[in-house]
Amino acid sequence: MKGFRDMTKMSWLFGLGMILAGSAAVYAANLASDNAADAAYSDGWQTGDNGGTGFGAWTLTTVDTNPDRNGFFIGSSAGNGLAPSGNIDTSGKSWGLYANQLIDQNNFSIGFASASRAFTGGELSIGQTLLLRMDNGFIGSTFRGTGAVGFSLNRFSFFFPGGGNEYRIGYGDPNDTTGLLGTGVPFTAGGLDLAFTRTGADTYTLQITPGGEATTTINGTMPDTGGLLNSILLFNKTAGTGAESDAFFNSMAIVPEPSGALLVAMGLLGATCLRKARR
Secondary structure, three states: OOOHHHHHHHHHHHHHHHHHEEEEEHOOOOOEEEEOOOHHOOOOOOOOOOOOEOOOOOEEEEEEOOOOOOEEEEEEEHHHHOOOOOOEOOEEEEEEEEOEEOOOOEEEOOEEEEEEEOOOOOOOOOOEEEEEEEEOOOOOOOEEEEEEEEEEOOOOEEEEEEOOOOOOOOOOOOOOOOOEEOOOOOOOOOOEEEEEEOOOOOOEEEEEEOOOOOOOEEEEEOOOOOOOOEEEEEEEEEOOOOOHHHHHEEEEEOOOHHHHHHHHHHHHHHHHHHHHHHH
């Protein structure tokens, strides 16, 4: 009877492992990939576009409907900064955001363009990595504060502030231009390859690779409030007028899906327990 009880207990643990693994599969972000050369953007970049696989549709937001102030487009990132610069294009295309400060005799106004989309399946799980390419141009300081270009994951943000000397990491607020810490990576208009990996409930690793240069790795802790890591927001806050200040993003992906590895691990654990029970 003892052997039967042990077998029953091990079978229950094995079944629990399968349930937990299945839950991880339900709530982990799905594998995903997209780039600006996808056919979904052949007529430009608008709210509702949903290229690639695994992501939700884009929501594009500006502070004003005046297209002279802020907006979105599909174009090459080689023309920002000190053109011609490096680029992050796929077949000559990237997602572009512009945001200008308009000044007239009576007032001035700040432009702000942001593009957001959800991760399908749930938030980034421990072990999953978000890949993204970013190419900011020049970013100016304005009469109403500092401009910034970057991306946010609700509890985490990466950006370059106008007048700054390095890319910075923040707590997720796209209006923040101070952040939590510096990365030591100086300004570049040639583009960056970024890899954000969730390593724990509140911890991460960020790898920053400027075009043709060495990779900088940052290990950090996110605030425990601010929302789930279940969506991304790309933003250009008043970088400035002209093509040299356009901001670009491209080649976004989520890899890998940890639930499969968890399923295997839990299955192996259950099998090991069963073998011990038989002995």
